[in-house]
Amino acid sequence: MRIVVLKFGGTSVGTIKKIKKTAEIIANYKKKKYKVIVVSSAMSGVTNELIKKSSEISENFSSSEYDVLVSSGEQMACSLLAGRLIHKGFKARSWLSWQIPIITLGKHKNSRINEINKKKIIKYLKEGGTPIITGFQGINNESRITTIGRGGSDASAIMIAKFFKAERCIIYTDVEGIYTTDPNKFKKAKKIKIISYEEMLEMASLGAKVMQPVSIQDARLNRIDIEVKSSFIKKSGTLITKRSNIISNKIVTGISSTQNDSKVSLIGVRDKPGVAAAIFKPLSKNLINVDMVVQNISANGKETDLTFTIKAEDLNKTKKIIENNKNIRFRKLLLKKDVSKISIIGVGMITTPGVTFKMFQTLAKNRINIQVISTSEIKISVLIDKKNTKKALIALHKEFELGRTK
Ligand code: ASP
Ligand code: MG
Numbered sequence: 001m002r003i004v005v006l007k008f009g010g011t012s013v014g015t016i017k018k019i020k021k022t023a024e025i026i027a028n029y030k031k032k033k034y035k036v037i038v039v040s041s042a043m044s045g046v047t048n049e050l051i052k053k054s055s056e057i058s059e060n061f062s063s064s065e066y067d068v069l070v071s072s073g074e075q076m077a078c079s080l081l082a083g084r085l086i087h088k089g090f091k092a093r094s095w096l097s098w099q100i101p102i103i104t105l106g107k108h109k110n111s112r113i114n115e116i117n118k119k120k121i122i123k124y125l126k127e128g129g130t131p132i133i134t135g136f137q138g139i140n141n142e143s144r145i146t147t148i149g150r151g152g153s154d155a156s157a158i159m160i161a162k163f164f165k166a167e168r169c170i171i172y173t174d175v176e177g178i179y180t181t182d183p184n185k186f187k188k189a190k191k192i193k194i195i196s197y198e199e200m201l202e203m204a205s206l207g208a209k210v211m212q213p214v215s216i217q218d219a220r221l222n223r224i225d226i227e228v229k230s231s232f233i234k235k236s237g238t239l240i241t242k243r244s245n246i247i248s249n250k251i252v253t254g255i256s257s258t259q260n261d262s263k264v265s266l267i268g269v270r271d272k273p274g275v276a277a278a279i280f281k282p283l284s285k286n287l288i289n290v291d292m293v294v295q296n297i298s299a300n301g302k303e304t305d306l307t308f309t310i311k312a313e314d315l316n317k318t319k320k321i322i323e324n325n326k327n328i329r330f331r332k333l334l335l336k337k338d339v340s341k342i343s344i345i346g347v348g349m350i351t352t353p354g355v356t357f358k359m360f361q362t363l364a365k366n367r368i369n370i371q372v373i374s375t376s377e378i379k380i381s382v383l384i385d386k387k388n389t390k391k392a393l394i395a396l397h398k399e400f401e402l403g404r405t406k
């Protein structure tokens with residue numbers, strides 16, 4: 001059986017008109033003699049509204065009831081979509097996760113899909129039906145409805161593709177694919193034709209918010225090719241696949257930037273074991289997400305400086321936590337808002353020497369000061385003043401020839 005999984009995001013089913021358009025897309029795959037499994041998210045905005053309602057009922061709204069409530073958006077979208085396909089003469093029906101069932105493990109609000117019972121869906125596909133499955137939700141072994149985290153219908157689609165051994169998993173969304181950098185920030189950004197899971201993970205978690213990072217990790221582990229494309233424009237999108245499928249002459253695949261970062265420096269902390277742990281323990285307890293961390297080597301063997309970045313909204317809280325931390329001593333606390341992290345990402349840099357130098361030189365030529373540097377195998381990140389973000393993006397985009405079509 002040649003199965004294709006089509007996933008539609010909130011914007012693709014955001015209005016009645018768009019649901020009708022989406023039904024056309026599904027119908028086209030049916031004509032190509034594919035067995036089509038559809039996964040849908042809720043109509044855009046619906047999940048947010050439901051969450052708002054829950055918080056108006058109680059600040060501590062029960063998490064099991066939260067899952068029942070917020071998963072209802074998907075039920076609505078799936079029935080509308082199925083209804084439209086039936087109207088067009090197709091055999092279709094909505095499938096809620098518990099009707100299949102899609103079994104999850106873990107806590108409410110943040111479960112993960114562990115198993116999918118294939119029997120009923122396979123039978124339905126063989127009868128020529130098109131199942132429209134609710135993304136984002138599942139059921140646990142206590143028969144309670146669960147959800148798998150915001151943006152989770154991407155992960156639903158990928159797990160469904162895995163269990164049904166789909167030939168393809170296509171994520172339909174409101175953008176044409178993954179771009180070399182955020183096209184809203186830089187018009188000359190180019191659509192990437194093919195990108196590895198690893199690069200996409202870096203792009204996704206660094207700000208290219210097209211797909212939920214967890215879902216890309218699922219795809220990577222299960223070796224599922226994903227195509228990301230637009231519901232509204234008929235053009236090929238971006239293929240996310242394993243590294244060995246990619247032949248590219250580019251060193252850098254994409255550039256990402258963050259917004260609303262802040263930098264925290266502790267000057268003159270004691271240079272002895274346990275100090276960094278003492279600084280970060282209360283931050284992690286307060287769920288403050290620390291990103292880049294650098295510590296200088298100590299010049300005199302006694303004192304050192306430690307710098308890290310956090311989200312700007314956590315700055316005041318972080319300041320208080322550090323000032324009230326009795327387990328650490330330091331001479332000065334420096335806080336800086338309005339910094340931005342720029343990262344160049346590409347598997348090509350593993351085999352190409354001099355990429356770091358090239359990046360630094362480009363920034364230097366543009367008189368952009370680098371405040372913090374961090375690197376991984378396929379990524380180099382620098383922290384700069386936020387006001388230079390666009391200038392840096394443009395310069396690096398040019399230097400690494402990302403505007404050039406392959
Ligand atoms: N509707 C859910 C959300 O808004 C799941 C999704 O969109 O993927 O988070
Ligand atoms: Mg989404």
